[in-house]
Amino acid sequence: MRYDCDVLIVGAGPVGLTLALLLSSYGHRVTVLERHAAVYPLPRAVNLSHDIVRVWDGLGLHDLLFESAVADIRGTVSDEVEIIGAAGQVLRRVPYNGPSKTGTSRTFRLHQPALEKVLETACQQRDIELVRSMEVENVIDLDSHVEVFARGPSGVRKWLALFVVGCDGANSLVRRSMEFAFTDCPGSNTTWLVVDVIPKFDGAAQKWKDFYNARVHMNPRRPHASVFGTPQRRRWEFMLLSEEEIRKASDDEFVWSLIAELGCSPDNARIEKSAAFSVKGGWCENLNKGHVLLAGDAAHVTPTFLGQGLNSGIRDANCLSWRIDLALRYPKSNWSRMFQDWSSERVGGVHELIKASVAMEARVAITDSEQAIRRDLEYSQRPLAPRNPEKLGSPGMYALDFGLGISSNDAVGSLFIDGVIRIGDRQGRLCDHFGCQSWLLLHSLVDDGSSRMPLSSDIASLFSVVLNGRILPIGKDSHDMMDVFSMWFLKYGARGVLLRPDHYVYGIVKDIDELTTLVQKAMQHLGLFGGQLED
Numbered sequence: 001m002r003y004d005c006d007v008l009i010v011g012a013g014p015v016g017l018t019l020a021l022l023l024s025s026y027g028h029r030v031t032v033l034e035r036h037a038a039v040y041p042l043p044r045a046v047n048l049s050h051d052i053v054r055v056w057d058g059l060g061l062h063d064l065l066f067e068s069a070v071a072d073i074r075g076t077v078s079d080e081v082e083i084i085g086a087a088g089q090v091l092r093r094v095p096y097n098g099p100s101k102t103g104t105s106r107t108f109r110l111h112q113p114a115l116e117k118v119l120e121t122a123c124q125q126r127d128i129e130l131v132r133s134m135e136v137e138n139v140i141d142l143d144s145h146v147e148v149f150a151r152g153p154s155g156v157r158k159w160l161a162l163f164v165v166g167c168d169g170a171n172s173l174v175r176r177s178m179e180f181a182f183t184d185c186p187g188s189n190t191t192w193l194v195v196d197v198i199p200k201f202d203g204a205a206q207k208w209k210d211f212y213n214a215r216v217h218m219n220p221r222r223p224h225a226s227v228f229g230t231p232q233r234r235r236w237e238f239m240l241l242s243e244e245e246i247r248k249a250s251d252d253e254f255v256w257s258l259i260a261e262l263g264c265s266p267d268n269a270r271i272e273k274s275a276a277f278s279v280k281g282g283w284c285e286n287l288n289k290g291h292v293l294l295a296g297d298a299a300h301v302t303p304t305f306l307g308q309g310l311n312s313g314i315r316d317a318n319c320l321s322w323r324i325d326l327a328l329r330y331p332k333s334n335w336s337r338m339f340q341d342w343s344s345e346r347v348g349g350v351h352e353l354i355k356a357s358v359a360m361e362a363r364v365a366i367t368d369s370e371q372a373i374r375r376d377l378e379y380s381q382r383p384l385a386p387r388n389p390e391k392l393g394s395p396g397m398y399a400l401d402f403g404l405g406i407s408s409n410d411a412v413g414s415l416f417i418d419g420v421i422r423i424g425d426r427q428g429r430l431c432d433h434f435g436c437q438s439w440l441l442l443h444s445l446v447d448d449g450s451s452r453m454p455l456s457s458d459i460a461s462l463f464s465v466v467l468n469g470r471i472l473p474i475g476k477d478s479h480d481m482m483d484v485f486s487m488w489f490l491k492y493g494a495r496g497v498l499l500r501p502d503h504y505v506y507g508i509v510k511d512i513d514e515l516t517t518l519v520q521k522a523m524q525h526l527g528l529f530g531g532q533l534e535d
Contacts, residue, residue, distance in 0.1 A: 001145070001160070005031040005129065006328055008148055008161035010136050010174050012036075014045075014112065015296035015313035016167035017119035020128045021059050022321035025437055028328055030128050031159065033150055035135040035168075039116045042273040043196045046229050047307030048110040050100040051390065051415055052314045054503060057429070058436035061122060069114035071230040074098075074105040081214045083379065086372035088219075091380050096214065101390065102418045103429065103484065109230045112310075139164055139177040141290040163324055165293045167313070170280075172298035178289050185281035185351075187303070187358040190365045191240045193249050194304075196273040197264055198233055204268040205234060209261070216364060220372040223364045226262070233272070236262065237304070239365055240276060249276035279303050279361050281354040283347055287316075288339040295320060300350045303357040305364070308389055312350045315389070315502075318436070319345060322501040325437075326526060330466075334527030341397040345413075348393015390415040392504060399507035399521055411492055416505050419484030423477065436501055439467040441519070443496035443512060444489050445475050454496065454515045463519050466528055468501075498522060 007023050009016045012034035020030045048070060056065055066072075079097040082090050100106040123130055134152040141164075148159040166174025175182065199205040206212075210226035211234070217224050227235040238258050240246050248254040255274045256266065283300035287293055296313030303309075323342055327335035363379065366372045391414045392398065398413040418429045426433070434440055441463070443454050454471065455463060463469035472478055474485050489495065496515045498506040507518045 003145060003160045003162055005029045005159070005161050007031075007163045007165065007324060008033065008146070008159055009165050009167055010139075010148070010172075011167035011169060011296070011298070012116075012120065012130060012132070013167060013169065013296065013313075014115055014119060014310055015317050016165075017116065017123055018055065018059075018314055019165060019167060019295065019317035019321060020123055020130075021119065021126065022055075022317060022436055023324060024123075024126050024128050025059065025435065026321070026325040028325065031161070032123070032128065032130045033134045033136055033148070033159075034130065034132045037133045039113055039120065041113050043229070043233065043235070044112045045307075045310035046110050046112075046227060046233075046235060047311070048108040049308070049311045049389070050102040050104050050106050050108070051503070052311050053104065053108060054102050054418060054429075054431050055314060055318050055436060058431040058434075059122070060435075061118060064118050064122075065115065069111050069118055071109045072105050073109050073228060073231065076231070077211070077228060078213045081216060084215055084217045084219070085376035085379075086218060086220055086369065087376075089376075091218075091376055101415055103420070103482075107307075109228055110310075111230050111233065136168070136173050136177075139166075139174050139292060141178065141292050143290065146291045162328060163291050163293065165295055165320070165324075166298040167294075167296045167317075168298050170297040170301045172294065174292065175284065175294055175298050178292050180284045180286065180289065180294060182284050183282055183351075185283070185354050185358050187279045187281060188362045188365045189278070190361065191246050191249075191276055191278050192304075193238045193240055193255070193258070193274060193276050195236045195238070195255055195259055195271060196229065196233060197236070197259065197269045198272050200268055200270055205232070207268070208234065208263040218364050218366070218372065218375070220367045220369050223367070224258075225364070239367075241367065246276060249274065277304075279358070279365075281358045283351050283354060285347060286340075287343040287346060288336075290336075293320065293339060299346070300354060302350065302354050303361055305357045305360045306353060308353050308357070311389065312346075312353065315349075316346050318502040319392075319504075322437070326528065330528060337527055338397070341395065344394070345392040345396035348396070349389065349391065350393075353389060388414075397500070397525060398505065399518065399525070402507045402509075402518060402521060411497075412505050412507060414505055416497070416499050416503050417484055417488055418503070420481040421472075421474075421485070422479040422481055423472075427481065431503075434470055437468055438501055439463070439469040439506075439522070440499040441469060441471045441496065441515060442485060442499065443471075443473055443515060444486070444494075445473060454512050455519060456516045459516050459519050462523065462528075466523065469519075 006028040009032045080093040083092045136150045138149040140147045146164040223239040225237045295316035323338040496509045
């Protein structure tokens with residue numbers, strides 16, 4: 001049977017386009033269907049984590065993104081978020097920016113329309129089929145492949161694909177069509193108004209209240225927050241207090257009255273966007289059914305209060321792409337196990353973020369003065385501590401029970417560090433050298449300074465061919481420019497580490513001779529041995 005594509009992705013937002021680019025980098029045929037005719041031109045997500053920038057760096061998009069879509073504002077404004085209590089007092093200063101594992105700033109600012117244009121252009125340049133004005137109506141998994149029916153300007157068309165990934169947002173048709181169960185995370189049922197503002201002239205924004213600080217104002221008269229945008233944009237979020245205010249959310253006079261207290265007026269600012277949203281959170285317990293998978297908001301909805309919605313979706317795509325590649329190349333492998341592990345990794349991580357975000361909003365949204373005073377006292381004594389998004393959920397595709405034991409558990413299943421390394425005459429980070437397609441085996445030199453092959457010949461061959469594996473001895477032909485990797489090895493007493501293509505640690509060893517066994521374990525974990533390697 002002839003298929004229209006290897007993978008069909010529903011939804012051309014950042015998650016769908018990033019997944020398409022990742023799969024295309026492996027050489028697979030990808031089609032993206034999108035119901036909208038063009039990129040939505042107004043802001044949405046504004047917070048971008050360093051690990052997401054690393055993904056796009058691996059796709060060769062760094063310079064293009066930083067020209068128009070992404071900004072590093074560290075050093076120009078405060079690196080802390082101030083939590084302001086009912087009486088205007090600072091309850092806590094929470095670090096949100098600073099150095100990261102990647103060796104860059106921890107967080108960046110984002111203009112989503114510009115991001116989507118960069119990603120869409122990259123898809124077009126890399127021969128990824130993107131079909132707009134095409135609304136999916138039904139998805140049918142036929143065990144061997146998937147049928148997708150979508151309606152466009154010329155009527156209904158059927159697509160055949162080996163795998164389908166729904167990246168079609170919180171109201172996902174793919175999720176409904178395949179009857180994925182969705183778990184709601186109840187919150188306080190509040191409605192908020194998001195206002196994005198652009199200064200009319202240079203220097204105007206610097207005079208606005210909170211320009212140099214991100215703040216969460218837990219004022220019971222009207223809870224609100226100030227949020228950094230890219231340098232020429234600013235965002236404020238206001239809780240709406242009545243049904244009347246919700247109806248007035250699109251009224252310019254009402255919106256101006258809210259931001260006037262912050263120093264904004266029609267004389268110095270232009271409202272780019274104002275939109276009301278209800279605080280909702282939730283997730284699917286399973287993100288895969290046969291040949292159909294979900295990612296991004298189709299899989300889990302994260303309220304805005306931790307700024308991790310888009311980031312969580314890109315992490316989905318990054319952790320999924322290499323699994324789909326293996327499933328396509330080795331259809332007799334236990335690919336359903338790979339997808340189940342992916343699902344538990346992602347759900348196990350993101351549902352804690354969602355709960356924390358909903359809980360944070362519930363604290364902020366208190367409008368009773370006495371409750372707010374009690375809330376402030378409790379918060380100063382016991383602040384919320386959201387889960388680290390750089391740690392995968394459990395169980396997952398990593399080897400906690402191998403190598404160094406309990407002392408290494410905080411590293412295994414976590415995002416690996418990155419740093420500048422020189423290989424030959426080329427200098428760059430790991431993602432610059434190896435992209436997003438390779439399993440990577442880093443090891444230190446043996447005691448005599450030699451760099452003998454750390455894997456047996458047969459396992460080395462499988463590692464190279466099956467996992468597109470690369471071996472990097474630190475200190476031989478590669479120079480750790482800032483001793484980042486050497487210090488990491490020293491911290492864990494490690495001699496070698498196996499990294500997945502998504503930059504997470506699969507396992508660690510304290511003896512070079514254990515690396516062959518570690519790679520074997522990874523391939524067994526993936527179901528890639530013996531007859532399962534036949535295509």
